[in-house]
Amino acid sequence: MTDRLLVCGLGSGMDRSLTELRSPRWELVVATDRPTDRARAAADVLLAVDPNDAVAVLAQLSAAGIDRIDGVFSLGADNPPVISTLARRFGCPGLPLETALDCTLKDRRLRILRAAGLDLPRFATAESVGEAVRAVADIGLPAVIKPSDQTGSLGVLKAETADQVRPLAEEALRLSPGGRIVVEEFLEGTEHTLAAFMVDGELHPFGFADREYGRKEEFAPHFFEGGDTLPSRLTAEQIAEVVDTVRRGAAALRLDPAVVNTDILRTHDGRVVLLEITCRLTGARIATEVMRLATGVDPLPNVVRLALGRPLDLAELRPRHSRAVVQRFLPADGGVVEWVGDPRDVARRTGVYDVFWGLDLSPGTVVPPYRGGADVLAGVIAHAERPEEAEAVAERTLRALPLRFKAGTP
Structure with missing residues (x-):
């Protein structure tokens, strides 16, 4: 029987990778709220639906007569809870819903990582403007205020003065579906992205990039990320320290087996701080094209293997060249x-x-x-x-x- 793969959600520009997923070995079903020409050409079945809404996706699958899925994943879309829900519904491999929520909801993730002894910014959660004001007073300025349950840097704001805290907290609360925000200490340093697979307690990195933040605060209180650079300016020893920190974070969150995407800050005094860690492929074409162009490593075959519950081919994760x-x-x-x-x-x-x-x-x-x-x-x-x-x-x-x-x- 031909396997049926469901790609539920496409990150920015990630529809370009769908062509590479076409294969006579499986049927490709794509669920996206951005049905581009590339998606239409690559998919055997295209569902125009919000990939962040599991109920809507299931309804569309039912309407299309699809009652069997053998593997499900997103291409850089930050919707792990939906992926876990669909995997459970169809009985295919995937992380438990609670695990997906733990790495998606910022307040839950921070509590788990802190309990595991990971180095984190000082933080607090708030469900009202008053609580946010008190949290900033305790943590100190500058501080970062963000919705606990949003992705893609939506509503991530920097408060530099006491007068800014109240309006920025109001904005973050407005953008939070659950009415919950996180207040964090603002740390400075270099920022990096590590892409990896976590299987049987072992972390298998396949890409490491420096994040470009030269214009980070040009649009304050919003942050602007200018892109990514490979190879990293960090030394091999410093990268190894980051890899170990990510392994500890993935283990604490029980992201195993999983594809892992992380954002890391290395402070000027050498602290390695996990800013984000989640169970999805790195988006914005970074893992699938930018990192691959630099190293020759294509993660997509192993993403498919993971989704189908098959062993990784670790040989495919070894760099084939090094290009800037x-x-x-x-x-x-x-x-x-x-x-x-x-x-x-x-x-x-x-x-x-x-x-x-x-x-x-x-x-x-x-x-x-x-x-x-x-x-x-x-x-x-x-x-x-x-x-x-x-x-x-x-x-x-x-x-x-x-x-x-x-x-x-x-």
Whole structure:
């Protein structure tokens, strides 16, 4: 019998990987609220549905006459509880729902990691503005205020003065479906992403990137992440320390067997702090294209094996080469589009792997002011022999984008 795979949820740009998942060995069902042409072309069955709503996904599967699923995962979408719910419903491999909730809900994750002795920012939870004000008074300024139950940096805000705390807490509470927010100590240092598989207590990394935060606070109180860089500037010893910290965090959260995505901060005095750890593939094309371009490691075959309950092929996780690769983003920060061309016109430059719009743009499109990590105007993936050369290629490419705003706008 042919296996049936359900890809439930596509992160930003991750529909590009669907073509690589097509195989005569299985039927590919895709559930997404962004049914792009790529998704339509790659899927055997395409369901236009909110992948964050398990009930809606199950209803669409039923309407399509699908009563058997052999493996389920997302491509970079941050919806582990839905994946766990679907896996349990169809009796296919997957983590328990409580485990998925533990790594998705920030307050639960922080409590578990703290109990396991992991190094964390000082934090508190709040269900009202008054509680948030008291939490900041105890933790100190600056502080980060964020919804406990949102993803993609939505509602993550930095409070630098006492006057900012109340309105920022109100905003974070407004964005929290459960009415619960987290207040954290603001720490400074370098930030990194580790992508790995955790199986039988062993962590198997397949990608490590430095996160680009040179413009991090340009849009305060919101944060802006400018992209990723490989190889890392950290030493082998420092990377090993990060890997061990992630292994301890994954074990504490019982993410086993699982594909693991993490965000790590290494403070200026050498502390390794887990900012995020969750059971999903790293999104925004990082694990599937940026890391693969740098090392030659394609994680997708092992993601499929994990979803089907089959052993990993660890040989496929060994780097095949080392190349400098960067992904860089331009923030979407207001304006009215006067003219827009095809970004592929500048993709022919040496060292450019891809250049793309982050929004659907056409003359007259109104781009709102920047409000968080999902507000990307455009991006580029570039490669070269050294990171600084790849970054220079990316910067030149972004400056040459075929886009013009109306006078008086960016």
